[in-house]
Amino acid sequence: MVFIRDKKVKGHSYAYLVRNEWDNKNGKVRQEIVKYLGRSNKVVVEDIPIEYQKDPKVISFIACHSTDVEKMELTMKEEMLELLTRNDIKSLVDIYERYSQFYGLLRFYERLLAPVMYNVGELWASGRLNVATEHICSNAAHSLVKIINERISRNPNKNRNSPKILICTPEGEYHSLGCMVIESFLRSKGYSVSNIAPSVPSDSVIAFASKYDPDLIMISMTLADNIGAANKLINRVLESKLHVSHILVGGIGIEQIKTNNQKNALRKVKFLKGTKLSGILPSIKEITKSGPKYSKVIRK
Ligand code: B12
Structure with a gap:
């Protein structure tokens, strides 16, 4: 399990990616620094080793601290496009949950889903996405919004x-x-x-x-x-x-x-x-x- 530790030095916050390891010898958890990440507000997904980039604790740290949210959104949009083409609704819901808990529903639609769909349209219009895959993307997007709407209806x-x-x-x-x-x-x-x-x-x-x-x-x-x-x-x-x-x-x-x-x-x-x-x-x-x-x- 990993998490990001926020350490304050002279008024500035610095981030460390830390892994919890079970130490058999001492019979307790040992914390090991995986990577020093620099100033907390400058951490972006690309700074994180690839195997930990989707860890919810890592994502939430970046969402809360980073002033460079646009980079994170760019990564998420690329991920969403890939998931739409694979009709992977479960992972799309996962991105929605991860993002909207910090930035809300409106921003999820406006900054992630709509731009990704406009991109789907451009890829289709320029012949880089075939019609069948465009339809899959559209159907997957509808399924995602339907799930979100069902959740909203449960909590009117x-x-x-x-x-x-x-x-x-x-x-x-x-x-x-x-x-x-x-x-x-x-x-x-x-x-x-x-x-x-x-x-x-x-x-x-x-x-x-x-x-x-x-x-x-x-x-x-x-x-x-x-x-x-x-x-x-x-x-x-x-x-x-x-x-x-x-x-x-x-x-x-x-x-x-x-x-x-x-x-x-x-x-x-x-x-x-x-x-x-x-x-x-x-x-x-x-x-x-x-x-x-x-x-x-x-x-x-
Ligand atoms: C998915 C899609 C389809 C699907 C639609 C399935 C479905 N059930 O929705 C299918 C495959 C059926 C389809 C068909 C066609 N499509 Co199409 N499609 C798209 C695509 C990729 C995404 C649309 C989308 O979901 N956008 C995301 C949503 C969230 O955004 P939105 O609709 O713009 O809505 C937002 C705002 O506009 C605003 N808004 C919307 N309505 C309202 C209303 C009010 C009152 C207010 C205040 C605001 C507001 O708020 C919304 C939320 O943010 C677009 C690309 C694009 N740029 O949009 C092409 C696109 C719209 N399609 C296009 C074309 C050409 C077609 C077809 C003619 C293709 C063909 N030859 O058959 C047909 C026409 C079908 C028809 N008669 O309607 C072109 C249109 C080009 C043009 N300028 O006219 C586009 C732009 C693709 C492209 N880049 O060329 N399409």
């Missing part, structure tokens, strides 16, 4: 004053991981969320929403080509008798699209360009800040 953190949210994609849009990730994060914050992605015809969205009665609808668009379907859905929601106060549209597919902000503001539609996961909660809070009971637009 319901906030009765928060708006009810419906997440969907326009018809023809099959990218659904972004929706699952948003669902996961909002649920962890106590929101009541229904995620009906991917690709639901507008009529079915309206039919479902009439029963669920959401305060907000979030539309996720990954392919710019789906703007027609997204507009159709927006118009159908606005024409319906749904009590929806706002429709938020986001996802990488809206980046290149020209939007008429004035017209959209009147229609209570917001295109949130460049909004990552961390920007979603502030956006929701901004439009619902008028009070906890949160005024709905009632259309007759």
Whole structure:
């Protein structure tokens, strides 16, 4: 068993990788220094001998002390890509647990899972990853987020004053991981969320929403080509008798699209360009800040 000892000298912390060895002669545990690692806040995974790099005690020490977290994240992203291609869900959950216990769920999605999936897309687009392996990666990522969501549902953190949210994609849009990730994060914050992605015809969205009665609808668009379907859905929601106060549209597919902000503001539609996961909660809070009971637009 190894651990990292933190030794203070003249106000500075220095780290030593230490191994516990059983000493048969003395009948007790002996501590042996494996490696001097230098200043504690500068220790990175690469400083650790390879056989100990995945040790939870080592990872947590680096996470707590290192100012060079980016290097650790880089290593974790490489590891995740490899695990996704092998569909190794157990090890992916392990990385999620190791990372999120220090940095939280939001950062896990934003700094590890999403960038790794974007990388999968680039590797596929440049012919360095075949379609089958891309699909394996996507399926494995979905399985991981499903497990995380099940864990969140077991420890609900319901906030009765928060708006009810419906997440969907326009018809023809099959990218659904972004929706699952948003669902996961909002649920962890106590929101009541229904995620009906991917690709639901507008009529079915309206039919479902009439029963669920959401305060907000979030539309996720990954392919710019789906703007027609997204507009159709927006118009159908606005024409319906749904009590929806706002429709938020986001996802990488809206980046290149020209939007008429004035017209959209009147229609209570917001295109949130460049909004990552961390920007979603502030956006929701901004439009619902008028009070906890949160005024709905009632259309007759
Ligand atoms: C997995 C994947 C697939 C899977 C999807 C499976 C599934 N059930 O989701 C499959 C294999 C089906 C697929 C198919 C296709 N794909 Co694809 N796919 C991807 C890939 C690799 C990852 C997507 C992903 O999971 N991202 C991770 C999530 C977490 O990120 P996200 O979706 O962006 O969501 C975040 C933010 O955008 C934001 N957000 C999202 N929605 C919303 C909504 C609101 C309101 C807000 C505020 C914020 C917000 O928050 C989210 C969380 O952080 C991407 C690569 C990429 N760059 O995204 C390519 C990619 C999107 N696909 C691409 C293409 C071309 C296709 C196909 C056309 C390929 C083909 N020829 O068949 C088809 C189209 C299918 C369809 N009609 O939808 C291209 C799109 C290029 C473009 N610019 O148009 C990409 C970019 C790959 C590439 N580099 O070329 N794909």
